[in-house]
Amino acid sequence: SAVISQKPSRDICQRGTSLTIQCQVDSQVTMMFWYRQQPGQSLTLIATANQGSEATYESGFVIDKFPISRPNLTFSTLTVSNMSPEDSSIYLCSVDGQGGPRGSYEQYFGPGTRLTVT
Amino acid sequence: AQKITQTQPGMFVQEKEAVTLDCTYDTSDPSYGLFWYKQPSSGEMIFLIYQGSYDQQNATEGRYSLNFQKARKSANLVISASQLGDSAMYFCAMGSNYQLIWGAGTKLIIKP
Numbered sequence: 001s002a003v004i005s006q007k008p009s010r011d012i013c014q015r016g017t018s019l020t021i022q023c024q025v026d027s028q029v030t031m032m033f034w035y036r037q038q039p040g041q042s043l044t045l046i047a048t049a050n051q052g053s054e055a056t057y058e059s060g061f062v063i064d065k066f067p068i069s070r071p072n073l074t075f076s077t078l079t080v081s082n083m084s085p086e087d088s089s090i091y092l093c094s095v096d097g098q099g100g101p102r103g104s105y106e107q108y109f110g111p112g113t114r115l116t117v118t
Numbered sequence: 119a120q121k122i123t124q125t126q127p128g129m130f131v132q133e134k135e136a137v138t139l140d141c142t143y144d145t146s147d148p149s150y151g152l153f154w155y156k157q158p159s160s161g162e163m164i165f166l167i168y169q170g171s172y173d174q175q176n177a178t179e180g181r182y183s184l185n186f187q188k189a190r191k192s193a194n195l196v197i198s199a200s201q202l203g204d205s206a207m208y209f210c211a212m213g214s215n216y217q218l219i220w221g222a223g224t225k226l227i228i229k230p
Contacts, residue, residue: 031216037161042209042220090161096216102168105151105213109163 002027002095004110012116013083020079021113023093028073031096033107034066038089049076083117090114120145122212124221131200132229138185139195139224141210147171151213152193154184157223158206166208169193200228 003026013019023032034046046066047055055068070076080087091113097106121144131137143152154166169177169184177184185194197204205228210221 042222043163043218045218048216092161092163094163102151102170102213104216105170106153106165106168107213107218112161112163114161 001097001100002029002108004093004095004108006091006093006110006113008113009111010114010116012118015084015117017083018079018081019083019115020077021091021093023076023078023110025074025095029095030073030098032070032076033094033096034068034076034078035092035094036089037092037112043092046078080115083115085117088115088117120147120212120214120217120219122210122219122221124210124224126224127222128225128227130227130229133202134199137197137200137204137226139197139208139210139226141193141195141221143191143193143210143212143219145191145212145214147214149214152184152186153211153213153218154182154193154195155209155211156204156206157209163209167195202228202230204228 005024007022032049035043036046037043045058046061047057049055049068049070051070051073067079093110094107123142150171152169156164167177167179167182167184169186176186181198183196207223207225209223212219
């Protein structure tokens with residue numbers, strides 16, 4: 001399975017500012033995913049990022065608010081722009097499980113970034 | 119539409135007892151995978167167990183087993199001999215074609 005790291009692990013930010021979260025994988029992967037988990041809620045997919053193409057956003061999420069970069073097959077960033085307290089969440093990066101025992105069904109997760117907006 | 123339902127928002131269980139967390143799913147895909155993840159207060163998602171739609175036997179991983187009833191579209195997680203460290207959120211998810219569909223989660227609290 002892939003080993004994924006995220007930076008920062010947590011942050012406290014002022015409203016109106018932006019934060020960029022980094023996701024690094026120890027092997028080349030095709031698909032990377034960004035999730036948001038609001039307090040007490042389940043995971044919600046923000047977007048899917050493939051290398052060399054624009055990210056695909058889910059309903060309710062827009063590029064201006066959550067710009068994503070995917071410069072190569074091992075790295076991605078998610079920016080949370082013009083933050084408000086409603087953006088306080090855990091943000092999780094995951095990668096597809098291709099090459100693993102459960103193939104396209106599975107995703108491997110990073111440790112998450114806990115964001116608090118004041 | 120694909121959907122995962124976890125009907126237990128929270129559960130309290132005495133230490134050393136077994137616990138069953140419920141999960142039902144809905145899909146028209148013949149091929150899919152069912153997952154259980156544990157999320158402690160630290161926030162990381164920890165993979166527990168997996169069941170493929172074509173697997174004939176129920177999956178087991180140590181103290182975790184998955185009670186897979188395909189006709190009823192249920193995939194309940196059974197934790198035997200619960201421990202204080204099992205206190206966490208538990209999520210059921212269904213994987214199909216590079217997508218994971220998530221349940222709402224169950225908060226499990228183990229009482230000493």
